[in-house]
Amino acid sequence: MEIKKEEKLLFLIHQHADPDAVGSAYFLQRRWSGKVASPPGPNRTAQNLLTFLDFQIEDEAEFDRFDRIVILxxxxxSQLDSFSLPEDIEKTIIDHHENSSWDENIFFRDRISCCEIVYEMVNPEKLTTKEGIALIAGILTDTSSLQRGTSRTFSILSEIMDKSGVTLDDVRSILFDRRTYSEKVARLKGAQRSSHLEVNGFIIVKTEIGAFEGSVSSYLLNGGADIALSGSENDDEFRISGRATEDVLQDDIDIGRTFKSIQEEDPEVSGGGHPGAGVLTGEGKLEKYLDLCVEKIIDEIKEKGLGKPKD
Ligand SMILES: [Mn+2]
Structure with a gap:
């Protein structure tokens, strides 16, 4: 990948930006300089990180002021939908998601987080406290609090901790605040209204709530679901957050891939994510799309002949 020193860079990160997107953009912006933009609305942990870093992300961009866009x-x-990306500007995509829809200049590395990739690219001798916080925040959240990761992930993490003097507790206390009353109520209501079914030993749970879909899905996994789908509906728009346990990922369940396949069949919706966590959004009836997600997952379990013992 070739980026010239004198180039004016614009870093773009996905909508509902998470700490991995914010952390990698912050780090590269410090090292390579440039501006960072994202469609509005980072998620809550990313917002906490931005506040700590005292870092500004623009929600608009004047593309003609830049020589190159670096997409992280x-x-x-579609995750950059609110921008109209000009065709004629140089684009470089740095990413760790396996199923990419870009067809140009992708710098892909098989890592758990984008923060690992940008750290390796720069390979810094020293890190400031804020750089350490930013990079560790991305690794911590994309590994689901270190529940997954390769030996490489953990050796990079340990290098970052050594070079910056930042501890995991430092990062946790910045990212995770106590749950608000409304989130707690959403979790309880989500569980109360949920229904579940069992297919070849897999427990699939779905529920409808007003907000906090991701948090509700995580809560349902803790409660025993193998796969959880929580959806909300506002006006004509719906949003579904799907989560799967580490355990079923071993069986080649991939929520991000399933949601992406729904998007491919239905241009009205946008879907994608990781094997263990994905988001499907669009216009239409929530109930219909929740059922479609369940149906797709059941088809996949049956087609692949997957099965889990019930005890
Ligand atoms: Mn990521």
Missing amino acids: DTPDP
Whole structure:
């Protein structure tokens, strides 16, 4: 990948930006300089990180002021929908998602987080505290608090901790605040309204709530679901957050891939994510799309002949 020193760079990160997107953009912006933009609305942990870093992300961009766009942690162009990316500007995509929809200049590395990739690219001798916080925040959240990761992930993490003096507790206390009353109620209501079914030993749970879909899905996994789908509906728009346990990922369940396949069949919706966590959004009836997600997952379990013992 070739980026010239004198180039004016614009870093773009996906909508609902997470700490991995924010952390990698912050780090490269410090090292290579340039501006960072994202469609509005980072997620809550990313917002906490931005506040700590005192870092500004623009929600608009004047593309003609830049020589190159560097797109981070964003596997699908639809995640940048509110921008109209000009065709004629140089683009470089740095990403760790396996199923990418870009067809140009992808710098892909098989890593758990984008922060690992940008750290390796720069290979810095020293890190500031804020750089350490930013990079570790991305690794911590994309590994689901270190529940997954390769030996490489953990050796990079340990290098970052050594070079910056930042501890995991430092990062946790910045990212995770206590749950608000409304999130707690959403979790309880989500569980109360949920229904589940069992297919070849897999427990699939779905529920409808007003907000906090991701948090509700995580809560349902803790409660016993193998795969959880939580959806909300506002006006004509729906949003579904799907989660799967580490255990079923071993069986080649991939929520991000399933959601992406729904998008491919239905241009009204946008879907994607990781094997263990994905988001499907669009216009239409929530109930219909929740059922479609369940149906797709059941088809996959049956087609692949997957099965889990019930005890
Ligand atoms: Mn990521």
